[in-house]
Amino acid sequence: MDAFIxxxxxxxxxxxxIIIGINIILALGLxxxxxxxxxxxxxxxxxxxxGAYTAAILSLHTTxxxxxxxxxxxxxxxxxGIIIGIxxxxxxxxxxxxxTIGFAxxxxxxxxxxxxxxxxxxxxxxxxQTTFSIVFLIMMVVIFLNITLLNSHTGKALYSIRENEIAxxxxxxxxxxxxxxxxxMGAFLGGLGGGLYASYMYYISPGEFGFMKSIExxxxxxxxGMGSIPGTILGVIILTIAxxxxxxxxxxxxxxxxxxxxxxxxxxxxxxxxxxxWYDIKKRLPKKEVKKCQS
Amino acid sequence: MQTKKSAKWAxxxxxxxxxxxxxxxxxxxxxxxxxxxxxxxxxxxxxxSVANYGLPAEKGMKMAIEELNAKGGILGKNxxxxxxxxxxxxxxxxxxxxxxxTVDKVVAMVGDPCTGLTKVAAExxxxxxxxxxxxxxxxxxxxxxxxxxxxxxxxxxxxxxSVVDWMIxxxxxxxxxxxxxxxxxxxxxxxxxxxDAIQKKxxxxxxxDSINDKDTxxxxxxxxxxxxxxxxxxxxxxxxxxxxxxxxxxxxxxNISMIGGDGLYGQDLAKLGGTAVEEKVxxxxxFSTDKPTPETAKFIDAYKAKFxxxxxxxxxxxxxxxxILAKAMTDAKSADPKLFRAELAKLKDYPGxxxxxxxxxxxxxxxxxxxxxxxxxxxxxxxxxxxxx
Numbered sequence: 013m014d015a016f017i018x019x020x021x022x023x024x025x026x027x028x029x030i031i032i033g034i035n036i037i038l039a040l041g042l043x044x045x046x047x048x049x050x051x052x053x054x055x056x057x058x059x060x061x062x063g064a065y066t067a068a069i070l071s072l073h074t075t076x077x078x079x080x081x082x083x084x085x086x087x088x089x090x091x092x093g094i095i096i097g098i099x100x101x102x103x104x105x106x107x108x109x110x111x112t113i114g115f116a117x118x119x120x121x122x123x124x125x126x127x128x129x130x131x132x133x134x135x136x137x138x139x140x141q142t143t144f145s146i147v148f149l150i151m152m153v154v155i156f157l158n159i160t161l162l163n164s165h166t167g168k169a170l171y172s173i174r175e176n177e178i179a180x181x182x183x184x185x186x187x188x189x190x191x192x193x194x195x196x197m198g199a200f201l202g203g204l205g206g207g208l209y210a211s212y213m214y215y216i217s218p219g220e221f222g223f224m225k226s227i228e229x230x231x232x233x234x235x236x237g238m239g240s241i242p243g244t245i246l247g248v249i250i251l252t253i254a255x256x257x258x259x260x261x262x263x264x265x266x267x268x269x270x271x272x273x274x275x276x277x278x279x280x281x282x283x284x285x286x287x288x289x290w291y292d293i294k295k296r297l298p299k300k301e302v303k304k305c306q307s
Numbered sequence: 308m309q310t311k312k313s314a315k316w317a318x319x320x321x322x323x324x325x326x327x328x329x330x331x332x333x334x335x336x337x338x339x340x341x342x343x344x345x346x347x348x349x350x351x352x353x354x355x356s357v358a359n360y361g362l363p364a365e366k367g368m369k370m371a372i373e374e375l376n377a378k379g380g381i382l383g384k385n386x387x388x389x390x391x392x393x394x395x396x397x398x399x400x401x402x403x404x405x406x407x408x409t410v411d412k413v414v415a416m417v418g419d420p421c422t423g424l425t426k427v428a429a430e431x432x433x434x435x436x437x438x439x440x441x442x443x444x445x446x447x448x449x450x451x452x453x454x455x456x457x458x459x460x461x462x463x464x465x466x467x468x469s470v471v472d473w474m475i476x477x478x479x480x481x482x483x484x485x486x487x488x489x490x491x492x493x494x495x496x497x498x499x500x501x502x503d504a505i506q507k508k509x510x511x512x513x514x515x516d517s518i519n520d521k522d523t524x525x526x527x528x529x530x531x532x533x534x535x536x537x538x539x540x541x542x543x544x545x546x547x548x549x550x551x552x553x554x555x556x557x558x559x560x561x562n563i564s565m566i567g568g569d570g571l572y573g574q575d576l577a578k579l580g581g582t583a584v585e586e587k588v589x590x591x592x593x594f595s596t597d598k599p600t601p602e603t604a605k606f607i608d609a610y611k612a613k614f615x616x617x618x619x620x621x622x623x624x625x626x627x628x629x630x631i632l633a634k635a636m637t638d639a640k641s642a643d644p645k646l647f648r649a650e651l652a653k654l655k656d657y658p659g660x661x662x663x664x665x666x667x668x669x670x671x672x673x674x675x676x677x678x679x680x681x682x683x684x685x686x687x688x689x690x691x692x693x694x695x696x
Contacts, residue, residue, distance in 0.1 A: 022409050022410065023409040024402070024406045024409045027402060028402065121490075124490050125489060131489070131492075131495045132492040133422075137426075137448070213398065214427055214430045215397055216397070217397070217423055220396065256402065259391060266354065
């Protein structure tokens with residue numbers, strides 16, 4: 013299948029498509045933590061680098077199959093997701109954001125000093141096993157599982173934590189368990205995306221997984237709409253393609269990129285598809301009419 | 308009602324923006340895609356933290372292409388350079404390299420100044436059988452990627468033994484202290500090269516210490532350095548930290564010289580360091596504007612006339628890289644990377660503006676001489692030229 017696709021699609025566009033696929037996996041992970049459950053995490057690049065380095069080191073030093081390597085990377089990230097999930101029980105909002113930023117920095121500095129990870133020089137020569145079909149398959153599975161989760165009882169409980177934690181608790185939602193779960197799942201997807209990224213890029217260094225990377229992924233989720241799967245996918249596609257298309261305006265491309273974000277956020281503060289959700293689309297309409305009567 | 312209307316407008320505006328960009332993008336390649344030009348892709352950062360290497364490099368490359376075109380181009384075809392900004396990020400350089408190869412159909416890419424980024428682009432170039440010619444990647448493991456990968460720069464592994472030899476035998480500095488910047492890839496790669504050379508040439512390492520890039524307070528390191536009573540300090544990082552370390556040493560009345568690599572070659576070294584770095588900081592690099600050869604003098608004059616500033620090592624090495632590619636294509640009578648790369652590998656004693664270049668059996672460049680520079684009256688000046696053995 014991959015041979016056929018490389019013949020049909022220009023390598024440059026194929027590259028962008030694969031990056032979009034990897035970013036969708038990453039952003040859907042963050043969407044679970046920040047978008048759905050409302051736990052502001054600004055350290056997604058930390059989970060991504062854990063997955064990337066674990067996968068890279070394993071595939072450089074062992075002959076394990078690629079799938080095992082990817083899952084090992086994702087599991088390593090998920091483990092740290094649980095560790096970070098525990099303080100989230102006591103913290104919320106800005107305070108939690110600071111903890112997650114701190115975590116991502118710890119991971120980055122750790123890899124800066126980690127002998128096996130090549131220190132600041134980074135790791136080169138990672139076998140390139142990420143192909144279009146693997147990314148596409150994993151992406152479809154991740155999207156499918158995300159939709160199933162959010163439509164399930166657990167998914168609604170996750171949304172309820174975001175809307176009002178005390179009310180959710182009063183309704184019998186086990187918020188402790190679910191918050192740790194959402195961090196673990198978000199980190200798992202972050203690690204999975206990181207593993208795919210490492211194997212696709214051939215070279216990784218700690219500098220790539222800095223604070224800006226976390227913000228970039230958060231941008232995708234916020235732009236598309238917090239908690240919305242189609243929104244997140246749309247946000248990823250726009251923010252991955254835009255910098256490439258903006259190469260036309262050369263020196264001003266970062267300016268255009270910023271302007272686009274500002275315009276979008278002014279007119280769509282909930283993100284492109286943040287307030288369009290299938291499960292409450294019907295309930296929204298009568299609500300608005302009620303408001304009009306009151307005013 | 309009001310919000311609904313503005314939301315609609317926003318969506319329309321964004322749609323128009325995106326559509327116009329798509330339209331602009333798809334029009335561009337067809338207009339420049341004429342078969343009678345030879346295209347070269349530039350790899351380097353024009354924004355971001357390593358832009359100070361990429362910007363002069365771009366100027367050097369532009370100048371070389373203009374000069375070649377003024378002489379009638381190569382094989383009767385004009386050269387066209389394409390200059391994208393990779394921001395010093397590996398995801399960007401991978402996208403750009405792929406775009407150069409598949410959309411723009413370049414025959415060769417020139418760059419990148421950084422070793423790690425060059426490796427990313429080299430992997431892609433090798434797979435697609437396009438020549439990549441770096442004018443700045445000094446670290447190890449670059450040309451090993453494949454036989455389409457070349458570089459024209461003074462290798463640390465070749466320069467450092469000569470420099471250490473000069474330190475120990477010419478200057479008599481035997482007790483050596485080393486400071487590494489831990490979050491700097493260039494520095495962590497260079498330190499082992501220095502340590503290895505010092506041990507081989509019979510020097511002793513009096514102190515090993517570390518800092519981080521963007522640190523500003525070096526009191527602790529300088530105090531330790533003072534107690535170690537070393538003859539000389541080797542610092543493998545970049546110029547900002549070098550200047551600050553020397554400022555601190557001056558404050559503590561420590562009279563010591565600092566030796567470093569071309570990471571110290573930044574115009575701001577003199578500005579940040581002031582009198583503390585004057586004739587104290589000595590670093591090696593492959594290019595100097597002092598005591599130039601006739602070719603170099605011509606290049607410096609032309610560059611000054613065009614851009615109003617002195618060229619640096621990267622502009623010279625990119626300029627040479629384009630010229631060497633042009634020579635290889637002329638010799639091979641073809642602009643096909645599969646054919647002219649063989650000519651490229653045969654290059655011997657090419658008299659470039661950044662010194663003479665020969666490609667060894669493993670395609671590694673052997674460049675001579677090594678220039679040792681220092682700061683004198685706020686400008687760089689040559690201390691010594693030593694030949695590489």
